[in-house]
Amino acid sequence: MTVAERVIALIAARALADPAAITPGMTVESLGLDSLGLVEAVFTIEEAFDITVPFTPNEDGPGGFDVSTVGAIIRGVEGLIAAKAA
Amino acid sequence: MRRVVITGAGTVNALAHDLPGTMRAMAEGRSAIGPLAFRDVDRLSVRIGAQVRGWPEDAQHDRFTGFALAAAAEALAMAGDGAGEGAGVVIGSAAGGIGTWEENYRAVFQDGKNRVPPLTVPRLMLNAASSQIAMRHGLRGPSFAVSSACSSANHAIGQAFRLVRDGYAPAMVAGGAEAMLCFGGIKAWEGLRVLSPDGCRPFSASRNGMVMGEGAAVFMLEDADRARARGAKALAEVAGFGMTADAGDLVAPSVEGAAAAMRAALDEARLAPEDVGYINAHGTGTRLNDRCEVAAIRAAFGPAADRAMVSSTKAMHGHAIGATGAIELVACLMALDQGVIAPTIGLDRPDPDCDLDHVPNEARRALVGAALSNSFAFGGLNAVLALKASP
Known part of the structure; x- marks a missing residue:
C-alpha cells in the first residue's frame, strides 16, 4: 500500500466512506468531515505513520498544514515522512 | 419570589490570589499567561498557561479544593455574618481532583507502588470543594457539586441563585474551582x-486557540431582604439564569443554543436587550467559538448588540474551564459595582466576523445597569447569568 492509499483508507474510515470513491481532488468537507472529524482523522494518520502533523483547526489561511483537499493532506504526510527519514 | 444579591466575593487565579488584586489586574489589562511549570512539562507540545504562582503544596486537599477554600474564605469574610447554618454550597468543576488522580496513577502505574494514601478518594471527588467549604464554615443547607465542563461555574451559580430565590436556602455559597494544569490535564486538551502555542487573542484575526488557566472564584448569594436587614452591601443582583443544550454537535458550538440561553436569562431577569451594557463573553479565542458567539449575541440582541460592550477576559486569566464563569463573574461585578469594564487584551487585528464593541486592550469607565456572563461548554451545554446593578 502506498502512503496515498493508506491516507485515503484512514480518511475513508473516519468519514464512513468507500476508499474507492475518494479522489485527491476532494475536500474534507465534501466527505462530511467536520472540524472534530478532521482532528480525529489526523490523529489516526499520526499514529499510523508515527509522525506529528502540525495541524490546528484554529488557524485561517496559509501557514499551517494544508488540509484543503485529500491530495494536499497526502502531499503533506509524504513530506513529513520524508523529513523524518532524513 | 425573593430577589437575590451577591454580598461576598473571593477568588484565586493566575492574576492574583484575591479579589482586589484580580480586579486591579483586569482593570490594568494584565495577562497572567506564561510558561507552565510542573513535572513532565517538557513532554507537552503546548507549554503555556495561566498558572497560579506561589501557591503552597497542600497535603490535605487537592489543588482545586485549596483554591475553592481560599476563595470561599474571602467571600465569607466580605459577607460578614451572612452565611449561617441554613446556607449551602454549590461549586462547579469540570475535572475535580485531576491532580490527585494523576499523582496516584503515576505512583501505581509508573512507579510500581501498590499502596496509595487513604485520603485519595476524598481528595479527588468532584464534591470535595463543596464539602470542605461546608465543613469549614458550618454550612448545613443544600450542598452539592455541578459538572458541565466549561459551563460548570455558571451552572453552579445558577442553581444557587434559584435555591435562594425559591426559598430553599437563605443564602448560598457558589462558584467554580479548577486545577487542570498538570501533565495529564494539558495532554488531554492537546489531543x-x-x-494555542503562543497566546490567547479572543476576537482577533490572529487568534489560534485557547490558553488554559486555573483557579477558583466563589460568591455569597443571599436573599436581598435579609442582606438589607443586616446592613450588608450588595455588589450586584443575580436576576436571571438561562440554560440550554444544543443536543447537536459534541464540541462545535451552536448559534441557536447559545442565543436561546441568553434570551432565557434576559427573560427571567425581565431585561430587554438594550438594558444590558456589558456582556462577559465566553470568548475562548478559538475560531469556532468566537464567530459563533458573536452571531449568537446578534441573534439574541438584534440591533442592541451594537450598543453593548462585549469583552473576553480569558486573555488575562486563561480559560479556567469549570471555574471560568466564576472568575469572569468578577469582571461583571467590577462593571456593575465600580463602573470599570475589563478589556479584551491581545486584540491586535479584529476578525471582520467579530465586529461588536470588544473593548480592545484597555479598560473603560462606563455606567452599566445590567450585565450578562456567557459560558458555553463542550457537550453543547450553555449557561448564561444575568446580573443587575445593586438595587
Missing part, C-alpha cells in the same frame, strides 16, 4: 488541538 483536541484547540490550544
Whole structure:
C-alpha cells in the first residue's frame, strides 16, 4: 500500500466512506468531515505513520498544514515522512 | 419570589490570589499567561498557561479544593455574618481532583507502588470543594457539586441563585474551582488541538486557540431582604439564569443554543436587550467559538448588540474551564459595582466576523445597569447569568 492509499483508507474510515470513491481532488468537507472529524482523522494518520502533523483547526489561511483537499493532506504526510527519514 | 444579591466575593487565579488584586489586574489589562511549570512539562507540545504562582503544596486537599477554600474564605469574610447554618454550597468543576488522580496513577502505574494514601478518594471527588467549604464554615443547607465542563461555574451559580430565590436556602455559597494544569490535564486538551502555542487573542484575526488557566472564584448569594436587614452591601443582583443544550454537535458550538440561553436569562431577569451594557463573553479565542458567539449575541440582541460592550477576559486569566464563569463573574461585578469594564487584551487585528464593541486592550469607565456572563461548554451545554446593578 502506498502512503496515498493508506491516507485515503484512514480518511475513508473516519468519514464512513468507500476508499474507492475518494479522489485527491476532494475536500474534507465534501466527505462530511467536520472540524472534530478532521482532528480525529489526523490523529489516526499520526499514529499510523508515527509522525506529528502540525495541524490546528484554529488557524485561517496559509501557514499551517494544508488540509484543503485529500491530495494536499497526502502531499503533506509524504513530506513529513520524508523529513523524518532524513 | 425573593430577589437575590451577591454580598461576598473571593477568588484565586493566575492574576492574583484575591479579589482586589484580580480586579486591579483586569482593570490594568494584565495577562497572567506564561510558561507552565510542573513535572513532565517538557513532554507537552503546548507549554503555556495561566498558572497560579506561589501557591503552597497542600497535603490535605487537592489543588482545586485549596483554591475553592481560599476563595470561599474571602467571600465569607466580605459577607460578614451572612452565611449561617441554613446556607449551602454549590461549586462547579469540570475535572475535580485531576491532580490527585494523576499523582496516584503515576505512583501505581509508573512507579510500581501498590499502596496509595487513604485520603485519595476524598481528595479527588468532584464534591470535595463543596464539602470542605461546608465543613469549614458550618454550612448545613443544600450542598452539592455541578459538572458541565466549561459551563460548570455558571451552572453552579445558577442553581444557587434559584435555591435562594425559591426559598430553599437563605443564602448560598457558589462558584467554580479548577486545577487542570498538570501533565495529564494539558495532554488531554492537546489531543483536541484547540490550544494555542503562543497566546490567547479572543476576537482577533490572529487568534489560534485557547490558553488554559486555573483557579477558583466563589460568591455569597443571599436573599436581598435579609442582606438589607443586616446592613450588608450588595455588589450586584443575580436576576436571571438561562440554560440550554444544543443536543447537536459534541464540541462545535451552536448559534441557536447559545442565543436561546441568553434570551432565557434576559427573560427571567425581565431585561430587554438594550438594558444590558456589558456582556462577559465566553470568548475562548478559538475560531469556532468566537464567530459563533458573536452571531449568537446578534441573534439574541438584534440591533442592541451594537450598543453593548462585549469583552473576553480569558486573555488575562486563561480559560479556567469549570471555574471560568466564576472568575469572569468578577469582571461583571467590577462593571456593575465600580463602573470599570475589563478589556479584551491581545486584540491586535479584529476578525471582520467579530465586529461588536470588544473593548480592545484597555479598560473603560462606563455606567452599566445590567450585565450578562456567557459560558458555553463542550457537550453543547450553555449557561448564561444575568446580573443587575445593586438595587
